[in-house]
Amino acid sequence: MKSEMDKLIVSSSPHIFVKEDVSYAMRQVIYALIPATLAGVYFFGLYSLLVILVSIISAVLWEAFALILRKKPLNILLDFSAVVTGLLLALTLPPKVPLWIPIVGSGAAILLGKQVFGGLGDNFLNPALVGRAFLLSSYPQIMTSWMEPIHKIGGMVSQASPLTSTATPLAIEKLKLTGYQIPSYFHLFIGDIPGCIGETSALLLLLGGLYLIYKEIVDWRIPLSYISTVIIISLLFGKDPIFQILAGGLFLGAFFMATDWVTTPLTTKGKIIFGIGAGFFTMVIRLFGIYPEGVSYGILVMNALTPLIDRTLKPRKFGEVRK
Amino acid sequence: MKIYGFKGGVHPPEKKELSKDVPITKIPLPERLLILTIQHTGAPTTPLVKAKDHVFKGQKIGDAQAFVTAPIHAPTSGTVKRIALFPHPNGRNVLGIEIEPDGKEEIFPDIPRDLSWQNLSPDEIKKRIREAGIVGLGGAAFPTHVKISPPPEKKIDTVILNGAECEPYLTIDYRLMLEKPQLIIEGLRILMYALGVKKGIIGIENNKKDAAEVLRKYIDRDIEIAILPTKYPQGSEKHLIKAILDREVPSGGLPLDVGVVVNNVGTAVAIAEHFKTGLPLISRGVTVTGENINSPKNLEVLIGTPVSKLIEAAGGFREKPGKIIFGGPMMGIAIYDMDTPVIKGTSGVVVFSEKETKYYEPVECVRCGRCIDVCPMGLMPTILAKYVRRGKLIEAEELGILDCVECGSCNYICPSRRPLLQWIRVGKTDILAKKRK
Numbered sequence: 001m002k003s004e005m006d007k008l009i010v011s012s013s014p015h016i017f018v019k020e021d022v023s024y025a026m027r028q029v030i031y032a033l034i035p036a037t038l039a040g041v042y043f044f045g046l047y048s049l050l051v052i053l054v055s056i057i058s059a060v061l062w063e064a065f066a067l068i069l070r071k072k073p074l075n076i077l078l079d080f081s082a083v084v085t086g087l088l089l090a091l092t093l094p095p096k097v098p099l100w101i102p103i104v105g106s107g108a109a110i111l112l113g114k115q116v117f118g119g120l121g122d123n124f125l126n127p128a129l130v131g132r133a134f135l136l137s138s139y140p141q142i143m144t145s146w147m148e149p150i151h152k153i154g155g156m157v158s159q160a161s162p163l164t165s166t167a168t169p170l171a172i173e174k175l176k177l178t179g180y181q182i183p184s185y186f187h188l189f190i191g192d193i194p195g196c197i198g199e200t201s202a203l204l205l206l207l208g209g210l211y212l213i214y215k216e217i218v219d220w221r222i223p224l225s226y227i228s229t230v231i232i233i234s235l236l237f238g239k240d241p242i243f244q245i246l247a248g249g250l251f252l253g254a255f256f257m258a259t260d261w262v263t264t265p266l267t268t269k270g271k272i273i274f275g276i277g278a279g280f281f282t283m284v285i286r287l288f289g290i291y292p293e294g295v296s297y298g299i300l301v302m303n304a305l306t307p308l309i310d311r312t313l314k315p316r317k318f319g320e321v322r323k
Numbered sequence: 324m325k326i327y328g329f330k331g332g333v334h335p336p337e338k339k340e341l342s343k344d345v346p347i348t349k350i351p352l353p354e355r356l357l358i359l360t361i362q363h364t365g366a367p368t369t370p371l372v373k374a375k376d377h378v379f380k381g382q383k384i385g386d387a388q389a390f391v392t393a394p395i396h397a398p399t400s401g402t403v404k405r406i407a408l409f410p411h412p413n414g415r416n417v418l419g420i421e422i423e424p425d426g427k428e429e430i431f432p433d434i435p436r437d438l439s440w441q442n443l444s445p446d447e448i449k450k451r452i453r454e455a456g457i458v459g460l461g462g463a464a465f466p467t468h469v470k471i472s473p474p475p476e477k478k479i480d481t482v483i484l485n486g487a488e489c490e491p492y493l494t495i496d497y498r499l500m501l502e503k504p505q506l507i508i509e510g511l512r513i514l515m516y517a518l519g520v521k522k523g524i525i526g527i528e529n530n531k532k533d534a535a536e537v538l539r540k541y542i543d544r545d546i547e548i549a550i551l552p553t554k555y556p557q558g559s560e561k562h563l564i565k566a567i568l569d570r571e572v573p574s575g576g577l578p579l580d581v582g583v584v585v586n587n588v589g590t591a592v593a594i595a596e597h598f599k600t601g602l603p604l605i606s607r608g609v610t611v612t613g614e615n616i617n618s619p620k621n622l623e624v625l626i627g628t629p630v631s632k633l634i635e636a637a638g639g640f641r642e643k644p645g646k647i648i649f650g651g652p653m654m655g656i657a658i659y660d661m662d663t664p665v666i667k668g669t670s671g672v673v674v675f676s677e678k679e680t681k682y683y684e685p686v687e688c689v690r691c692g693r694c695i696d697v698c699p700m701g702l703m704p705t706i707l708a709k710y711v712r713r714g715k716l717i718e719a720e721e722l723g724i725l726d727c728v729e730c731g732s733c734n735y736i737c738p739s740r741r742p743l744l745q746w747i748r749v750g751k752t753d754i755l756a757k758k759r760k
Contacts, residue, residue, distance in 0.1 A: 007643065007645070007677065008644065008645070008647060008658070009645050009646045009680050009682070010657045010658070010659050011646075011657055011682070012744060012745040012748065013648075013650075013652075013655055013656065013657075013729075013731050013734075014652060014654070014734050014735045015646060015648055015652040015653075015657065015675070015680075015681075016336075016491065016653065016681070016735060017681055017734075017737075017740065018735060018736055020738055021739070021740060022686060024738070025738055076686075118687070119687060120686075120687060121687030121689045121690065261690050261692070262689050262690050264690075266692040266695055266705070266706075267692060267695055267703075268696070314703065314722075315695055315698075315702075315703065316701050317574060317700065317726060318561065318565075318574075318699065318700040318701045318726065319572050319573045319574040319575075319700075319726065320574055320701070320723075
């Protein structure tokens, strides 16, 4: 038995580990986004699939570029986080954007949003939202040109040609635009309405979100506290709460971005505060800001406040003397 | 009975099916026994014998002056071959006494034959338990006489027996509950008598309900059985008390601060057996298991038996071993020497093949917060590990690093594969070393 002894491995306990690693979690997020992504392609046409693919591929290439510059091993790409960033960014883009938009956007997301801080885990802002914010402030016209869906659910044929511009339901409501009709709850829920590629189908985003909750990748308290806050503030200001939660990017944000591990608080209490804060800032922007939609900035503001939340809120220690 | 539970914890695969239905058996007397002078938490013992001495079964061969210690005994009759350094499960080499058995099993003449505990005073019982070298058999091996000698100002009202056995793979406590229920109850009654306590509770996880049913047949009004949810680390003393009585041992405190003494079911058996036979603690039950063991077993082995003999008795390795763990896979210690002997705290030997031995390259913390969710002590493991890595020991201490019970739940769950517990251990050791100065 002596010869076998040379081969024995000695390490600190524990000696067993869960199977689910970071790469697993990222892949689950991708799976959860597939229904809403496919719906986006169905509603807005194959060109949006091209936008999505360009966004994902360029995000991965930007990540590889940054890793080479930083002399880091390229197998970090296998954590799939760049794919998630590229996909999420694409889903927050209007369907008709020129193809250089996702390339520039994913560059901003990966380089400015993540790699300058040291890569996944060290970034404090949601990379996809950094990319989107960068694009929105640099190319506001392109980033607010919408189209009517080419396919409608329920037999209704789109009246406007896909080439003519339209407005999102939130913009119609907020700016009281004439000549446009606010879609019914049914269409807001299904998602055959103008908007970003992947944000319109509340139904399929909810489905994906529930999958991630079931898989314990996301903490249900964040979407719940986020969406509840939006409902409460809507009621306080006499807005239609159902419209406020179904229109715009709330479900995409609440289930897939406000739940990003890296950029949200560590503790359960902190996560609830994050959800409430994101809901608050989303509604502040929607009600009083110049933009019709406030989800992106709402989450980014709370990302920035996360270190403060983590420093303040600590879990209660076992056996701690109650004061 | 109402169960309160505790916050945190994990659900690793139980793997108890490998050995749970195998009754406890003895193994042949090995050619040599290595009795280490450190078997327990506390002061090491000093050998009382020298090379070439003849020893009887049950003869005391090592003791120390300190209060927190436990004497060691010869597990069988034979000759002392040498007193030298031998591999200890903790990874160090430790002074030990090598005995060559003569096969005669001659019992030490001074051993009292009948010790009806009912005729002894609580103090005499405590003295006997000390002299018998009985320590906690759950793993930490804390001397039992110390546990049951609380300072007079601490009022103890409950004795809890720990039958949770929350470590994956291990089944020895389960087998003891099935096979020796009367001894367990007897041991509990001795403990209750020694402590002057009227209430005894046996805590068992609900994956061992059949064992609870067996025990229930032998209990009376003074003893209750608490069925607990199966969740690691339910068998941690503090969490057992919390789950059963909803009392929290204060930070830095002991169970006796909340009026409780906790002992393992195996310890209760050892106590009852001692008062029956007069023999000190010279053997214990050990589960030898793992997918890489040909026929996993629950064995009763003499203290000092080299691990190679246990593996032989369990049919040997299936394929090349990668890791041999003393204890369970969550808190056990990986050993590197097949001569490493069973000590009083050895509850199991778990073997992984080379293929099953996992090593992952850690990546950056992704701040998922799972380590915080699962920490049964309400700590923030990822932050503690970060502080230790940066040498910020004061901050780590403020954040409660010394409260860590080293259950390993954080390390088990981490999707970034970070060796969180290893860092926390480094920090605790450094902080305690600084305090000692």
